[in-house]
Every structure is written in structure tokens, then in C-alpha cells.
Amino acid sequence: MSIAELQVYAVETADVTGGVCVVRCVGGVARAGQVYAVGELRAGLRRIERYGRTVESCEAGRMAKVHLTGAVVALLARGQVLTYVPPGGHALAEVEAWLATGPSLLEEPHPGPLRALATARMQDESLPDGMRLRWGRIALAAIDRAGRTEEQPYVRAYLLQRFGPGSPGDLDRDPAALCRDVLARIGMTPQEAAEQARAWRELPRPAIQLLRRAKNLIPCTAPARPHLAAADPLAVAVDTWAALRPRLP
Structure with missing residues (x-):
């Protein structure tokens, strides 16, 4: 299970329609045509360039110049991470399967972006309660893997407040x-x-x-x-x- 992620190195140009950034792919494989999340905002990956040539993809560990669509490009700063969003959103079952394998922190999806994604899904009232609960458990697992255990009580309190006590052993x-x-x-x-x-x-x-x-x-x-x-x-x-x-x- 790989979630493509791009970390911003520099913003070269930006306006209300989009812009050009130098990025490093820090997870998965970035491909032209993908949509990336920046918080609640979205940016489209229109084109990828490496060494002056247009390429179809960029793998983890490689630098590239990317052409993005969306006004959010003007708000980007060095170090920010953009996370790929599949057409149907991140597949819940796939993320659960990834967590069940017990991968190390060096493997993707990185715990920080996964934590942010799962927390947002947990709070999304348009989703069924059962799905929100599953995202809540993913948020707790990502928090643990990111070494931010001080955040766990807040997530657990939210789950308890919104959905009530769980079954024995939960x-x-x-x-x-x-x-x-x-x-x-x-x-x-x-x-x-x-x-x-x-x-x-x-x-x-x-x-x-x-x-x-x-x-x-x-x-x-x-x-x-x-x-x-x-x-x-x-x-x-x-x-x-x-x-x-x-x-x-």
C-alpha cells in the first residue's frame, strides 16, 4: 500500500490558476493527472519534468519540477507535504490492510499525513458512522506510529462523545x-x-x-x-x- 506524497522544496511561480514547484517525492509514485490534498484544498498534478524532460511519473526519493493547477499553489511553503487523493478517496480497507502489516516508519504512507487524513475522515459527518469509527482507529494507529501519543486522549474522547462506549474490549x-x-x-x-x-x-x-x-x-x-x-x-x-x-x- 503506497500513498504518493510530494514535499515542496521551492515554489518557482504561482498565480490564481496554479504554478510550478520543485518537489521531492517522499512516498509512492507521483503521476501526471493525479489530484493532491493540501489540508482541505486540492491541487492537480498537470505535468512532471525531470532534467528538462516531461515524464509520466516520479518515484520516491527523486526530485522533479511539477506543474500544478489550483490557487492553493500560491500558499505553499518549503517543507509542506502534498498527499495523493485517489478518485474515490483513500480506500479505507487498503489503509487498514497496510496498518495490519506492521511496517516501519520509513515505509509509506507516512504517519503524519495519514494521521491528518484519518482525523479528517473521522470527523466527516457525510460518512456512515461505522466508517468514521474505522477512520478513528486508523488515526489512533497513525498517532502511535508518529510518536505523538499525547494526542490519543483527544481522539478517544471525540470517538466516545460522538459514538458512545464501544463493546467490551474496545x-x-x-x-x-x-x-x-x-x-x-x-x-x-x-x-x-x-x-x-x-x-x-x-x-x-x-x-x-x-x-x-x-x-x-x-x-x-x-x-x-x-x-x-x-x-x-x-x-x-x-x-x-x-x-x-x-x-x-
Whole structure:
């Protein structure tokens, strides 16, 4: 499973109709006629040139000059990655099959663009719920492969909020598992946080950042809280942190 990707090296010309860029193919095989995603915008790959000659394709690891259509070309900057979008969009089953093989990070599709793609599909309300859930699991897998595990609670909270708890054993939508994960990531007790929050402006920067991380993480427990028993110690801990949050920097 290869998803073609082009990384911008330089934008040579650009106007409202498109432009010419020097790029490096960093995944798959780029071919003339393909459509590429730049965030939510699209650019068409009209022509590829290598060493002054027009070619039909460009493989991973090679540089090329590409002629693109679309006003988005004027917004491109060095280092940006353009991801190929097949006519029917990226095939969900193909991406799932790729993830099941356990490839290394050096193989495509690269985790960063895959994470962005999967997150967008997960939030696309025009897709069936079952398909959005599958994209959510892909987003979590891509986040893990990209080493950005700090983003996992936010995706899991979104899935839980939009689709409710999963079946037994589905940790991606397990309310208790999400709360335990969030509390573990906070890494301090509410009492410790409350004590530090009293004079947080006097704290060293790393300590302030920890308190702010806690403040950002606490809302991830909100979709899970209604599914916890009132007397559950985990629910008590979640409520304590929620009450403390307004006092954090």
C-alpha cells in the first residue's frame, strides 16, 4: 500500500490558476493527472519534468519540477507535504490492510499525513458512522506510529462523545480506560496541583507547563463521566479535577 506524497522544496511561480514547484517525492509514485490534498484544498498534478524532460511519473526519493493547477499553489511553503487523493478517496480497507502489516516508519504512507487524513475522515459527518469509527482507529494507529501519543486522549474522547462506549474490549471507546489514561498523563494528584496553582506565577516554566497540560487534558474525561458510577473512585477523581480546572493556569 503506497500513498504518493510530494514535499515542496521551492515554489518557482504561482498565480490564481496554479504554478510550478520543485518537489521531492517522499512516498509512492507521483503521476501526471493525479489530484493532491493540501489540508482541505486540492491541487492537480498537470505535468512532471525531470532534467528538462516531461515524464509520466516520479518515484520516491527523486526530485522533479511539477506543474500544478489550483490557487492553493500560491500558499505553499518549503517543507509542506502534498498527499495523493485517489478518485474515490483513500480506500479505507487498503489503509487498514497496510496498518495490519506492521511496517516501519520509513515505509509509506507516512504517519503524519495519514494521521491528518484519518482525523479528517473521522470527523466527516457525510460518512456512515461505522466508517468514521474505522477512520478513528486508523488515526489512533497513525498517532502511535508518529510518536505523538499525547494526542490519543483527544481522539478517544471525540470517538466516545460522538459514538458512545464501544463493546467490551474496545479500549478506544472505554470510558474508564480513557479516564485512567488521562489521569496517568497528568502525573500529579489534585492536591498537588491545587497547591501549585495557588502561586503558579512563581513556578518555573516546566512546572507551569505541566499544570497547563493538565488543564488541557481534563476536558477529555467529560464524555466518559456520564458512563461512570457516582460512587466509583475514578468518577470522584474526575469530578475533583473538573472542579479544580478553573484554578489552573
